[in-house]
Amino acid sequence: MIYLRLIAESFRFAWQALRANLLRTILSLLGVTIGIFAIISVFTLVDSLERNVRDSMSFIGDKVLYVEKWPWSFGGEYPWWKYFKRPQPNTHEYRLLDRNLTNDAGVAIFANRGRNVFKHRNNNYRDAGLMGVTFDYNKVTDIPVAEGRYFIPQEVDAARNVMIIGDEIANTLYPGQPAIGQELRVSGHKFTVIGVMEKQGESMFGMPNFDQMGIIPYGTFSKMYATGPNGIGSTIAVKGREEDIGLQELEYEVRGMMRNIRGLKPRDEDNFAINRPEMATQAVTGFFQVVGLAGWVIGGFAILVGGFGIANIMFVSVKERTNIIGIQKSLGAKNYFILFQFLFESVFLSIIGGGIGILLVFLLTLIPQDMMKISLSAGNIILGLGVSAVIGMLSGIIPAVLASNLDPVIAIRSK
Known part of the structure; x- marks a missing residue:
């Protein structure tokens, strides 16, 4: 008191x-x-x-490893000449990883192309991103579909001309009307819109997001634009399990399997990069x-x-x-x-x-x-x-x- x-x-x-x-x-x-x-x-x-x-960087996913030709770098000198002759990840490697990995929660391969023009009648949307993905891409990264639906396996396997578009693209091409079931053209190819993603808003520092992007099956993307050694590079994304702290077990397994697939000897350096989203956040x-x-x-x-x-x-x-x-x-x-x-x-x-x-x-x-x-x-x-x-x-x-x-x-x- x-x-x-x-x-x-x-x-x-x-x-x-x-x-x-x-x-x-x-x-x-x-x-x-x-x-x-x-x-x-x-x-x-x-x-x-x-x-x-x-x-803004959430589109790259969480607890994901990316197998790519080029390692990510944030500042400092980048020795590009060391990685220039590396082979690009390909669908054969993707299928082997998808079939044989045991510590993963999903494997997908995808490729990107920027500065595309989406057209619908007299409406155009310029500088759109276009991404080709395999079916399990929605296990690797959340695809926030607000209207319509995600792909079905038959559409991806048959490389059909279907697309999921961002909110900004939908409002530009189809103002005041529903986008689902509508058609649009990209590089002379006709697509049917099956889904519209949630609005994410303007991103920091001009970072891309799903608002300005269209997603199509990987096979369809490969038919439109050459992928592989002389074309657009692809990325294999591997989702880790929640119980795998730091994704150490998954990284060891992916590295060992990729070295085996590419026939690298024990003393040979990796001719691929395993990138993590944590590198960007750090x-x-x-x-x-x-x-x-x-x-x-x-x-x-x-x-x-x-x-x-x-x-x-x-x-x-x-x-x-x-x-x-x-x-x-x-x-x-x-x-x-x-x-x-x-x-x-x-x-x-x-x-x-x-x-x-x-x-x-x-x-x-x-x-x-x-x-x-x-x-x-x-x-x-x-x-x-x-x-x-x-x-x-x-x-x-x-x-x-x-x-x-x-x-x-x-x-x-x-x-």
Whole structure:
């Protein structure tokens, strides 16, 4: 009970000090407000950017290994000459992997071609992506079909001219009317639309997504555009099982089987690449860690200034209330009571400054954005208030100790 009374009395003293010197307090808290605003706004933007980039890259799948000719690279010199003569993955290798792998949850082969023109009567959609896939591609990556349906095995095996299109393509070619059952042309070939994918919205940094893409059977794609050594390269995608942590077992099995299929000797280097989506996400995370560090540096200087401002308030407050401290101690107040009183006041003032900074960040998140959604997470709110509390404690500890160690007789005589 005594502790609750102590907190209530400390809160009352802090509030009185805030009201008595409102302008001085506001000016002193400005540094903390600016510092917390800088740090939390940067972290909020970084979190929102990272989340939107990851969402934009969601089309490459999760827990998937990609067997390709070229390894992925993110920054630095790329030794393309080492991989130039590698063979492309082909349907023969895909069938052997599909038939013999034991640690997979699905195997598919697909190929892409960009900058296609989709036509329906007088309507055109330019720069569309076209992807040819085998039937199990929907096991490797989620195909979010909103209208219509996915392929059936007979359509893929017979290489029929059917297509699943993105929401943006459907709205452009068939405005105000259903797209299912409609026809469109690509490179002189006629297709029937059997499905429309869910709208994904504008992606970050121009990354492709399903809104601007059409998906057709792999056999149909191969008839339209040559695939293989002298044509468009294909990719074999292998989905891992949930219980295979890190996909280590699957990667060992895929690597061993690919080396066996291609007749590589034990000392021969791999003439294929096994790429993981984590490679892209790790590169994104590394970039945003640097940005977050910059936010700490920028906000740190402002918080440092704010800490000095709060310390100045507390020294002045001790000076102004020296007589009251003496009276309290003469009536039996312990040193820890005086110490906690001033320390609580310092933390309380700092949290107010940090709270205002967080409120400003929240108001920024209310500004509508077309490209990405900005949201203030609970973790960033807790971080902001926590940093504010620590700054308040560090700023008030010396004035609080000085106040608690005052001699009551000398303190009462002060004016």
